[in-house]
Structures are given as structure tokens and as C-alpha cells.
Amino acid sequence: MTAAAERGPGQGHPAPWLVPAVVVLALFYAVPVLDVFRLALSDATLIQTADGVSTAALRSILTDPALPQVLGTTLVFVAVNVVALQVIGLVIALTIVRGERRGLPGMAAFRTLVLAAWVVPGIANGLIWGMLFDEAPYGTLNSLLGFAGLGPVAWLSDPQMALVSAVIANLWQGTAFSMIVFYAARRGIDPVLYEVAELDAAGPWRTFRSITLPLMTTAIAVNSVLVSVQTLNTFDSILALTGGGPGRATEVLALFTFNTVFYNLDLAGGSVLAVMLFAIAMALALLIGWLGRPRGPA
Amino acid sequence: MKTCILAATVAIAPSLASAQDLVTRNRVGLPDAPNTLTFRLTSYDLYSSDPATREAFEALFSDFISDRPDWKIETQLQTGNIGQEQARLLQQTQAGRGPDCAMIDSSQLALFKDTGVLQPMNAVFSEDEVADLFPYVREAVTDANGNVLAWWWFTDLRVLYRDTSVVPEAPQTWDAVQSAALAAVEDGREGILFNAGRWEGTAFDWLANFWAQGGELLDEDGAVVFDQGDNREAFLNAVAYYKDLVESGAAPQRVTSITDYDAFNAAAAAGTAAMFVGGNWQYGQLRTTLPEEAFANWEVSELPGPTPDQRATGTGGWTIAALSDDPEKAALCGEIAKDIYAGPGNAAQGLLPTSAAIYDRYDTYDGTEYDLFAKALENGVARPGAAIYPEISNQIQILLGDVLSGSAEPEAALDAAAEAVRAAQSRQ
CATH class of the missing domain: 3.40.190.10 (Periplasmic binding protein-like II)
Known part of the structure; x- marks a missing residue:
């Protein structure tokens, strides 16, 4: 047997192992992304192919009076969602772990129930919540509130409330993902640490602050990046729930991009917005990654 | 010879197969018919979720294809997202990948006309038939030279x-x-x-x-x-x-x-x-x-x-237009519009025809509401x-x-x- 044959996969040059992944990524990710950059610097529309290089679309989009409102709505939508997804996901994950540790029945069912929302397609999610938020006299949530002597609430017809409703719909669907990440991270923490904390008579809050939270920092950082990008790209559930209305009250950047391409037929403008989405997502990922970087002892 | 065999096969089709056999989820006609027309349609008629509507159109399509045994129609369904679907249809057609014949929403017809992708179907429609269309319909489906570029088969x-x-x-x-x-x-x-x-x-x-x-x-x-x-x-x-x-x-x-x-x-x-x-x-x-x-x-x-x-x-509705520059396919597309949709297809669904003659031809339009619709x-x-x-x-x-x-x-x-x-x- 030769020496080469005895070499393990990790001992040789990495290139052969990396080539397939690089090729697949280049073909199915980098090339389309580069094409979007090319279209952003063109005058392409849905009815006319690109004819040379132009910055007209870039100038047009950056000076669009609607852009500040759309960016503001996107900022609120993403910020509220990211914070809430983290908090609710973490609470549910820790609740399940605690329940499992105590042998409470129904924990697996609870976990499955939360996960069920995650597999619902965005459009279906929007339609489901659209029915629940229906403001007709027979609307589901308002009828329930009515039984309790509350409401009715203008879930979708009031501009501010419509954004809250869109956030609720997104949270319902997105929480499962955060829960999975945090559940896995929490299960990865050595139980001995909790036993030691118990021996030291540490309370639940102290245990959470000194053991759980520090050891889940990486998971929180990773999850923050993922849900930020995911929320930034959300448009299907909003399209089905409000269409971006009333007015532009719930029109986030991804939906604005969709509308620019399919209403204005402006492929170049849509590409500029897609590049903008890409840049914001990249900046968010880098920022969160930097904030959540492992820090050594002072 | 091949055509004769196919004709004979289709002629005895009623005894061999039901209308459903000639109409599948993506095809109308026999699979080995020598000529193919691709047709992109909405899901409201031939593939309607309403059984009565679906059966009516299956019968209409079966009769239509039985009379044309050397053709099969490959059907492509559009989703309900009209803007996106029609933009995609236009893009595909411009790139040479579009269907031969398609349903185009009346609101998008001008866009298709402007881009020059619609092929005339003059051979199918007589001057009298064009003249009988409601004025706004006639204006929309014809060009300055009088070419029939689409057939607006129902309005609303x-x-x-x-x-x-x-x-x-x-x-x-x-x-x-x-x-x-x-x-x-x-x-x-x-x-x-x-x-x-x-x-x-x-x-x-x-x-x-x-x-x-x-x-x-x-x-x-x-x-x-x-x-x-x-x-x-x-x-x-x-x-x-x-x-x-x-x-x-x-x-x-x-x-x-x-x-x-x-x-x-x-x-x-x-x-x-x-x-x-x-x-x-x-x-x-x-x-x-x-x-x-x-x-x-x-x-x-x-x-x-x-x-x-x-x-x-506001009046809307759907049109049918030929996107293929093959005159035979353009004619077949026009015949689909004329023989299946405009008239029997209208009556089957109670949809409003775009020419006055059709209102008199079917009992469906005897209701008083249709008098109001016609007046409006x-x-x-x-x-x-x-x-x-x-x-x-x-x-x-x-x-x-x-x-x-x-x-x-x-x-x-x-x-x-x-x-x-x-x-x-x-x-x-």
C-alpha cells in the first residue's frame, strides 16, 4: 500500500474537496448575483433587453420619494421581528428544555406544534392571518375580542396596526426557526455546569445570566444573522396579507422590489433594489458577526 | 397515411375512450398526433375546480380536437397572479420560449401589442364578426391595419x-x-x-x-x-x-x-x-x-x-392571442378562441360575450340581469x-x-x- 493511499481526507490538499462546492455556489449563486449587478447598471425593463451601461436606474431609485418610507417600514419590521424572534424563540426553547428535564408530558407535541408553523409557506401564512385579522363583523379575532367585551381592532385597515399585524404573522411563522437553533444550543451545554450551579445554590436568573446566556452567545449571533436576512427578504406573507397597504404602510423593501419589477416593469430598478437588499443583509451579517465575536479575557 | 390512421382513431374515439381520455392535465388530443400547439390558459375553464364547468369545456375541447385529428394541444396553466404571469409570458415570448397561443388578460393586451409579439389571426375571423364586437373590444384587438391580433372572448x-x-x-x-x-x-x-x-x-x-x-x-x-x-x-x-x-x-x-x-x-x-x-x-x-x-x-x-x-x-375580461409566427398555429389558435371560448364557452359559464350576436344565440342570456349588464x-x-x-x-x-x-x-x-x-x- 502506498503512502498516498494511507493518507486521510483531511491530510491532502483541500482543493479537490472544495472544487465541487465552489462550482455549485458559483453556478447557482455567484452568477445570478453578478447578473443582478449587471442589470442594475443597465436600462433593462421587462419588455426591453439591456442596451449598454447606464446609471439611470440607480439615480431613479435613489431619488424615489417613496424609498425613505419603504426603508423606514423595513427598518421597523426587521428590528422588531429580529428582537422578538430572539426573545420568544429563546423563551420557548428554554421552556421545552426545562419541561423535558422535569419529564413533563407533551413537550414533544409542543415542539412539533411550534415547528408546524415553520413549514407553512409564506403566502399561506399571509392568507391564514388575513382570515384571522378580517375586520368584517364576523372576523375571527374581532369576534373573539367581542366576546370578551373588547375591540374591534382595525387590524389591517389602520396603517400602524397593519404593520403590527404583519409583524405578528411573521413572528408566528419565524419563531420556530429561532426555537430550533436555541434548543440545539441549549442542549449542547454540559449539564454538569447546571449541577454545579445548583450545588452553589444559584437561582434561575443567576444560572441563566452566568451559564446559559454566555454559552449561547455564538448561537444568538448566528441566529441573529439568519433571522435578520430572512426577515429582510420577507415579502410573500405581506403580499398575501396586505399587499403592502393600506397605502404603503406595510410595503417593505423586498415587496417594493417585487412591485418595481412587476408593476413598473423596471428590471434595472428592481435590480438596484435587489443589490440594496444584498448590501443591507451583508452589512447586517458583518455587524452582528462582529458584535457577537468571541472575546478573550481582558 | 399517418393522418388517415389518426383520423380513424379519433373517429372511433368515443367508443374507445371518453372525453377525459382526450383531455389530460397537460394535453388535449392524442399523444402521437403529428402537430403540436402549445396553449397557455387560465385555470377557470378546462381545468376549473368547478366540475360542471370543467366537464363542459372537456366536451368542447374533445369535439374540437376530434375534428382536427392531426393536432394535439399541449396545455400550460397560468397561476392567478396575473401581473407576474403575464410579465413572464411576455419575457418568454420575446426570448422565443413562449407558447404558440395564450390567454392574455385584457389589461395587458396593449403591452403585448406594443411589443409586436402578437401574430394576426385574420384568416379565422370575418369582417362581419369583427364588426359585431363591442367598439372598445374591436379597438383593443385590432391594429391600425385592421389585423386581428387577439380575440377578446369575454368581458366583464x-x-x-x-x-x-x-x-x-x-x-x-x-x-x-x-x-x-x-x-x-x-x-x-x-x-x-x-x-x-x-x-x-x-x-x-x-x-x-x-x-x-x-x-x-x-x-x-x-x-x-x-x-x-x-x-x-x-x-x-x-x-x-x-x-x-x-x-x-x-x-x-x-x-x-x-x-x-x-x-x-x-x-x-x-x-x-x-x-x-x-x-x-x-x-x-x-x-x-x-x-x-x-x-x-x-x-x-x-x-x-x-x-x-x-x-x-370598468370593463375587463380575457383575450386569446397567437404568439407563434407559424400561420397554421396562429389559425388554430384563432379557431380555439372562436369555436370553444367565444360563444359556447361564454354560455357554459354565463360570462359576458363581446359581440351582440352571441347574446341572442344562447338561452343563458335570457335573464333580466343580462339586460342590465348589456345596458351598462x-x-x-x-x-x-x-x-x-x-x-x-x-x-x-x-x-x-x-x-x-x-x-x-x-x-x-x-x-x-x-x-x-x-x-x-x-x-x-
Whole structure:
């Protein structure tokens, strides 16, 4: 047997192992992304192919009076969602772990129930919540509130409330993902640490602050990046729930991009917005990654 | 020889196979027919979820293909997302990957005409048949040289529905609508419902109020003029009509969240609405949805105008057009439109034909409601034949949402909308 044959996969040059992944990524990710950059610097529309290089679309989009409102709505939508997804996901994950540790029945069912929302397609999610938020006299949530002597609430017809409703719909669907990440991270923490904390008579809050939270920092950082990008790209559930209305009250950047391409037929403008989405997502990922970087002892 | 064998096979097909065997999920005809036509259609007829409609069209398609044994039709379904589907269809056609024949929404027809992808189907339609089309339909489907570039096989219109137990007399003016709606509110009903959420139905239904005053969105050269001169006044009047309805309580605030005609059917079924602005096709839906005695209370009337003499209604519908430059395929496409859809297809679904002769040909159109629809169609206005229309619609949706929810004043919102449309037009 030769020496080469005895070499393990990790001992040789990495290139052969990396080539397939690089090729697949280049073909199915980098090339389309580069094409979007090319279209952003063109005058392409849905009815006319690109004819040379132009910055007209870039100038047009950056000076669009609607852009500040759309960016503001996107900022609120993403910020509220990211914070809430983290908090609710973490609470549910820790609740399940605690329940499992105590042998409470129904924990697996609870976990499955939360996960069920995650597999619902965005459009279906929007339609489901659209029915629940229906403001007709027979609307589901308002009828329930009515039984309790509350409401009715203008879930979708009031501009501010419509954004809250869109956030609720997104949270319902997105929480499962955060829960999975945090559940896995929490299960990865050595139980001995909790036993030691118990021996030291540490309370639940102290245990959470000194053991759980520090050891889940990486998971929180990773999850923050993922849900930020995911929320930034959300448009299907909003399209089905409000269409971006009333007015532009719930029109986030991804939906604005969709509308620019399919209403204005402006492929170049849509590409500029897609590049903008890409840049914001990249900046968010880098920022969160930097904030959540492992820090050594002072 | 091969054709003869195929002809014989199809001739005895009834004894060998049912209509369903000739119609599969993606094909009409025998799989080994030598010639193929690709046809992109909506899911409302041949592949309808309504069994009666589906069976009627299966029979029509089976008869059609039995008479043409050397052809098979490969069918491609469109989703309900009209804007996206039609944009994709146009892109594919321009890239040479489109179907040979397709259903094109009437609102998008001008875009397809402008891009020159539609092929004439003159061989199929006689001059008399073209002359019998309603004027706005004839203008839309023909070009300056008289070529038939599409066949608009059914049209629709918007009308005012009312529960006569609450609103006995049909309101003829905007003021009468508000009075009747406020009286209905006092009776515990929602006075009047209409689309005002973020979707095409909102803009199109509302535009009837603008058109009733003679308003024009674009001038003859295609320039945006809806914010200028008399058009501006008409636009603001029409916005004020809706705004007053909401602010007075005649219409509930929730109209800004309505993005579907089904919401009106639901309200009618629940007995909570007194009036709504809906499509003519909803009459048949109400007939099948409501109990007989409840349905008897519902009547339709022409959309009210600012005065009884100023009326308009938006007209839509679907067309069928040839996208293949093969004359045989273009002719077959025209024959599908003529032999299956325009006439028997209309009657099977109760959809409004686009030529007067068809109304006389089928018993389906004997109902009194069709007299009203035919009368209202005299004031029918189609969407402007311009590529900028989808963005005009988008801006009107935004404007109405903002104004009716109190987020913007009409004048400022109109200026913003016009500016946005002009900016978009300059980019097209």
C-alpha cells in the first residue's frame, strides 16, 4: 500500500474537496448575483433587453420619494421581528428544555406544534392571518375580542396596526426557526455546569445570566444573522396579507422590489433594489458577526 | 397515411375512450398526433375546480380536437397572479420560449401589442364578426391595419349590488348612495363595501367614478394627464366620493383592507352588507351561495355617477392571442378562441360575450340581469392600452389607501402619484 493511499481526507490538499462546492455556489449563486449587478447598471425593463451601461436606474431609485418610507417600514419590521424572534424563540426553547428535564408530558407535541408553523409557506401564512385579522363583523379575532367585551381592532385597515399585524404573522411563522437553533444550543451545554450551579445554590436568573446566556452567545449571533436576512427578504406573507397597504404602510423593501419589477416593469430598478437588499443583509451579517465575536479575557 | 390512421382513431374515439381520455392535465388530443400547439390558459375553464364547468369545456375541447385529428394541444396553466404571469409570458415570448397561443388578460393586451409579439389571426375571423364586437373590444384587438391580433372572448363589468330589503331603490347618484348607505348603517348593516386595499381591483373599480366625469388617464400621445386640468378635478371629485363615504361612516374603515371580491360574497351571505361594488360574475356566485329567499333580495344596478347622466363602468375580461409566427398555429389558435371560448364557452359559464350576436344565440342570456349588464356595457370603459397602466393602477391603490386611512390629503397624494407614474414612464 502506498503512502498516498494511507493518507486521510483531511491530510491532502483541500482543493479537490472544495472544487465541487465552489462550482455549485458559483453556478447557482455567484452568477445570478453578478447578473443582478449587471442589470442594475443597465436600462433593462421587462419588455426591453439591456442596451449598454447606464446609471439611470440607480439615480431613479435613489431619488424615489417613496424609498425613505419603504426603508423606514423595513427598518421597523426587521428590528422588531429580529428582537422578538430572539426573545420568544429563546423563551420557548428554554421552556421545552426545562419541561423535558422535569419529564413533563407533551413537550414533544409542543415542539412539533411550534415547528408546524415553520413549514407553512409564506403566502399561506399571509392568507391564514388575513382570515384571522378580517375586520368584517364576523372576523375571527374581532369576534373573539367581542366576546370578551373588547375591540374591534382595525387590524389591517389602520396603517400602524397593519404593520403590527404583519409583524405578528411573521413572528408566528419565524419563531420556530429561532426555537430550533436555541434548543440545539441549549442542549449542547454540559449539564454538569447546571449541577454545579445548583450545588452553589444559584437561582434561575443567576444560572441563566452566568451559564446559559454566555454559552449561547455564538448561537444568538448566528441566529441573529439568519433571522435578520430572512426577515429582510420577507415579502410573500405581506403580499398575501396586505399587499403592502393600506397605502404603503406595510410595503417593505423586498415587496417594493417585487412591485418595481412587476408593476413598473423596471428590471434595472428592481435590480438596484435587489443589490440594496444584498448590501443591507451583508452589512447586517458583518455587524452582528462582529458584535457577537468571541472575546478573550481582558 | 399517418393522418388517415389518426383520423380513424379519433373517429372511433368515443367508443374507445371518453372525453377525459382526450383531455389530460397537460394535453388535449392524442399523444402521437403529428402537430403540436402549445396553449397557455387560465385555470377557470378546462381545468376549473368547478366540475360542471370543467366537464363542459372537456366536451368542447374533445369535439374540437376530434375534428382536427392531426393536432394535439399541449396545455400550460397560468397561476392567478396575473401581473407576474403575464410579465413572464411576455419575457418568454420575446426570448422565443413562449407558447404558440395564450390567454392574455385584457389589461395587458396593449403591452403585448406594443411589443409586436402578437401574430394576426385574420384568416379565422370575418369582417362581419369583427364588426359585431363591442367598439372598445374591436379597438383593443385590432391594429391600425385592421389585423386581428387577439380575440377578446369575454368581458366583464362592475355594477352596484344592493339588498333590496334594506335599499329598495337603486341609487343613481353618489349622494344617493351615501344617503342609502347611512340609512342602512342605522339598520345595523355595513352601508356600502368596495375594494380599497392594495390590489388591482381597487384601482379599476374606482376608475369608473373618474371615467364617469369624462376623466382621462393618458392623452392621445400616451402622456400622463390625470392630474391636469379637468382630469384633475374629476380625479379629486372621485377621491372625495370614496373619502366622504368612509368619513361619514357610510362605508366602514375596513374597505382599505379589502383585496378580494369574495369578501363581498361573504358579507352578502352573512347578511351584514347593504350594498357593494362588485363584478357582474358575482351575480351567479350569489345565486349559488345564498338561500333562494335571501338571493331574491339582491339586485344589481348600474354604478351611480355624480349625476344620473354621468355613468361609466370598468370593463375587463380575457383575450386569446397567437404568439407563434407559424400561420397554421396562429389559425388554430384563432379557431380555439372562436369555436370553444367565444360563444359556447361564454354560455357554459354565463360570462359576458363581446359581440351582440352571441347574446341572442344562447338561452343563458335570457335573464333580466343580462339586460342590465348589456345596458351598462354601453358605458363600458376599458383600461388604457398602455404599458404604464399597471403603475398608474399601483399609484391609485396607494393613493386611495393613504387618503381613506387618513394618512394623506387628496391633492398632495395626487401630485405624488402623478410624479411617480411619470418617473416610471420615463424609465420604460
